[in-house]
Amino acid sequence: MALALENVQLLDADVEEPNDYLFISPEIENKKVESVMRLIPEVDDDKCTACRKCVDFCEYNALAMMLDNVLVFEEVCHSCGGCKIVCPENAITEKEKELGKLRHDKLDEIDFWQGELNTGEEKAVPVIEKLKTKIDRDKKVIIDSPPGTTCPTIEAITDTDFTVVVTEPSSFGLHDLKMVVEMLVQIKQPFAVVINRAEADSDYLIEDYCQEEGINILLKIPFSRKIAELYSNGKPFVNEIEGWQRKFEKLYRDIRKEASGYERNNSN
Amino acid sequence: MKEITVISGKGGTGKTTFTANLASLLDNLVLGDCDVDAPNLHLLLNPVNISEEIHKGAKLAVKNQDLCIDCGKCYDHCRFNAITADDFQIKNLKCEGCGVCVEVCPTDALKLEAIETGSLYQAQSKYGDMVHARLIPGADTSGKLVSEVKKKASAVAKEKNKDWILIDGSPGIGCPVIASLTGSDMAILVTEPTLSGFSDLKRVIEVVNHFKIPAGLGINKFDLNEKISDKIEAYCQEEEIELLTKIPYSRVIVESLKKGELFVDNDSMLREKMLSVKSKLNKKWEDG
Amino acid sequence: MGGYKMKIVIPAVEDGNFETEIHENFGRADYFALVNSDNDEIEFVKNTAAAQSSGAGVGAAQLCADRGADAVAAYHFGPKAYKALRAAGIEVLDLNKQNLIKEAYNDYQAGKLAEAVAGPGGHH
Numbered sequence: 001m002a003l004a005l006e007n008v009q010l011l012d013a014d015v016e017e018p019n020d021y022l023f024i025s026p027e028i029e030n031k032k033v034e035s036v037m038r039l040i041p042e043v044d045d046d047k048c049t050a051c052r053k054c055v056d057f058c059e060y061n062a063l064a065m066m067l068d069n070v071l072v073f074e075e076v077c078h079s080c081g082g083c084k085i086v087c088p089e090n091a092i093t094e095k096e097k098e099l100g101k102l103r104h105d106k107l108d109e110i111d112f113w114q115g116e117l118n119t120g121e122e123k124a125v126p127v128i129e130k131l132k133t134k135i136d137r138d139k140k141v142i143i144d145s146p147p148g149t150t151c152p153t154i155e156a157i158t159d160t161d162f163t164v165v166v167t168e169p170s171s172f173g174l175h176d177l178k179m180v181v182e183m184l185v186q187i188k189q190p191f192a193v194v195i196n197r198a199e200a201d202s203d204y205l206i207e208d209y210c211q212e213e214g215i216n217i218l219l220k221i222p223f224s225r226k227i228a229e230l231y232s233n234g235k236p237f238v239n240e241i242e243g244w245q246r247k248f249e250k251l252y253r254d255i256r257k258e259a260s261g262y263e264r265n266n267s268n
Numbered sequence: 269m270k271e272i273t274v275i276s277g278k279g280g281t282g283k284t285t286f287t288a289n290l291a292s293l294l295d296n297l298v299l300g301d302c303d304v305d306a307p308n309l310h311l312l313l314n315p316v317n318i319s320e321e322i323h324k325g326a327k328l329a330v331k332n333q334d335l336c337i338d339c340g341k342c343y344d345h346c347r348f349n350a351i352t353a354d355d356f357q358i359k360n361l362k363c364e365g366c367g368v369c370v371e372v373c374p375t376d377a378l379k380l381e382a383i384e385t386g387s388l389y390q391a392q393s394k395y396g397d398m399v400h401a402r403l404i405p406g407a408d409t410s411g412k413l414v415s416e417v418k419k420k421a422s423a424v425a426k427e428k429n430k431d432w433i434l435i436d437g438s439p440g441i442g443c444p445v446i447a448s449l450t451g452s453d454m455a456i457l458v459t460e461p462t463l464s465g466f467s468d469l470k471r472v473i474e475v476v477n478h479f480k481i482p483a484g485l486g487i488n489k490f491d492l493n494e495k496i497s498d499k500i501e502a503y504c505q506e507e508e509i510e511l512l513t514k515i516p517y518s519r520v521i522v523e524s525l526k527k528g529e530l531f532v533d534n535d536s537m538l539r540e541k542m543l544s545v546k547s548k549l550n551k552k553w554e555d556g
Numbered sequence: 557m558g559g560y561k562m563k564i565v566i567p568a569v570e571d572g573n574f575e576t577e578i579h580e581n582f583g584r585a586d587y588f589a590l591v592n593s594d595n596d597e598i599e600f601v602k603n604t605a606a607a608q609s610s611g612a613g614v615g616a617a618q619l620c621a622d623r624g625a626d627a628v629a630a631y632h633f634g635p636k637a638y639k640a641l642r643a644a645g646i647e648v649l650d651l652n653k654q655n656l657i658k659e660a661y662n663d664y665q666a667g668k669l670a671e672a673v674a675g676p677g678g679h680h
Contacts, residue, residue: 017278017464017468019464022463022464057367057371059327059365059366059367059380060366078364078366079347080347080348080364080366080367080368081345081347081368082366082367082368082371085345085368085371085372086371122442147279147306148305148306149305149405149406150305150403150405150406150407150408151361151406151408154361169526170522170525170526171311171312171525171526171528172284172308172311172525175308175311176306176308179306179405182405183405183406186405187361199522199526201526202526205526223522225492225517228489228492228517229492229493231462232460232461232462232463232492232493232496233463233493234463
């Protein structure tokens with residue numbers, strides 16, 4: 001969709017496995033980088049009296065006391081700052097550690113930002129939060145969210161105008177769609193569905209469910225070997241197959257309509 | 269009794285479909301669905317749940333409004349934006365259960381409470397006993413729930429003298445995958461011939477190698493991109509990973525999935541392919 | 557390493573005895589068997605770290621250190637557990653074919669257990 005529109009900003013928030021660059025900016029590794037930092041505790045051994053208050057406080061087992069030395073396990077530390085607070089000797093300070101990176105490439109019509117979680121790190125949410133600070137509402141902003149229903153997904157879609165849920169017409173697709181819808185309803189997020197790998201004889205799986213729940217289906221991308229082959233080679237099909245440019249432009253207009261309709265219905 | 273874990277690195281490669289179809293051909297088995305984030309195995313195997321255990325995998329801060337004096341210290345110290353600025357209420361979806369607000373509250377109005385984050389099910393399916401689990405939206409996966417699925421599956425296998433434990437592993441390479449793999453006798457890697465699939469496969473092979481677990485390879489939709497498929501085969505050969513099967517892009521698989529059916533029941537060529545996987549597995553332990 | 561008082565820890569599936577099966581995990585083991593090598597006395601302690609969502613390996617290592625372990629033997633150590641145990645000066649030993657606590661203990665007494673290496677993390 002990003003490639004079909006003008007004056008677009010695309011943010012890849014799937015920070016554990018960002019893949020959009022394959023289609024948008026294959027040379028992204030060489031582009032500008034910005035660090036995303038987080039805070040890790042550092043213990044001053046001279047001040048530490050081995051009282052264990054910090055070890056006992058930490059809910060994540062990020063601290064351990066071995067031979068009267070405090071060990072810090074950065075990977076499971078949530079950067080909550082609690083150990084620093086509970087230390088009676090002020091022996092704990094915090095140092096910055098790189099959690100992830102933001103990469104940026106400005107193409108003709110697309111302002112592309114990629115969020116990446118560093119290998120070895122677990123907490124995706126702060127990287128996504130930093131990515132979202134780059135949002136430029138003068139452009140059409142599209143966020144590629146991580147899959148599933150966990151915290152990073154929720155962070156990616158919070159405070160946005162609309163969510164498009166991409167699903168496929170199979171029992172797996174329907175099952176996962178229901179989980180995602182449950183989450184979206186819980187956070188009161190406006191949304192609609194796009195069916196990928198659509199086929200005449202199985203779309204009913206998704207269509208029936210959406211009809212029951214009053215969910216709109218905005219687009220169907222057909223099951224197509226050609227699309228799959230292009231994908232496997234990192235080629236976006238919107239550029240290669242006739243007619244899709246228009247379809248995605250229309251999708252965008254429909255999303256705008258849905259989003260403003262939702263606003264009107266909910267602003268009273 | 270042998271334990272086999274099916275993993276993929278990247279999600280969406282057909283790991284669960286592969287696992288379900290293989291399961292239908294193995295005798296005397298117990299299944300474990302360790303993909304607790306998005307469990308799908310039950311959709312193909314239709315188990316009937318016998319028991320449910322509530323899983324409490326996280327803690328949240330809980331406030332006693334009567335004790336609150338609206339000082340806002342909790343809000344000042346919270347690093348996760350989990351406390352509202354106006355009336356100091358906890359935002360459950362943001363709260364990470366760190367305990368800082370509990371610590372700084374001058375009136376002890378806050379405490380941490382364990383909350384239900386999912387459920388663990390013991391079930392019966394047409395093909396054997398099955399253990400599976402589900403996480404609620406917003407809950408984060410940890411190795412813990414996966415470990416519990418494995419533990420229960422092992423217990424059932426011992427109790428009922430099963431020959432096979434077949435685990436549908438978690439996607440990715442994190443703690444849940446490691447928890448899926450621990451103690452397994454073999455890993456089956458299911459991949460697809462795409463750039464992203466290959467790159468994730470390499471990462472998961474690193475994990476498997478460290479555990480010194482023998483591995484086998486299944487390439488799904490191999491004819492979608494034979495160039496990449498060949499590269500994957502060559503790479504695995506170097507890593508001494510046995511090629512178990514190559515499955516072509518097939519309408520039958522798509523149709524079967526749509527109907528919630530197993531493709532081995534609908535196509536004899538595909539059935540043969542999966543039977544050859546089974547015989548390779550049997551042979552592996554015959555030879556020792 | 558026999559001859560003087562050493563405490564060795566082996567992960568166990570239940571609170572039992574020398575015939576109890578070894579648990580396949582370290583961090584998420586249900587119990588730990590603690591054996592005194594000078595008098596062959598065995599006691600079992602519940603692994604409270606197993607119930608925690610994260611850092612179970614670290615918590616388990618802390619428990620072993622707090623109980624005065626000199627050596628820990630297991631099938632597999634995650635990198636955090638390994639780091640924690642080594643920082644406490646605890647010997648980290650590899651199990652492979654042993655099934656029961658007594659087998660691991662006998663191999664330990666006979667000096668047959670090799671030093672373990674850290675496993676892959678969830679986070680590499």
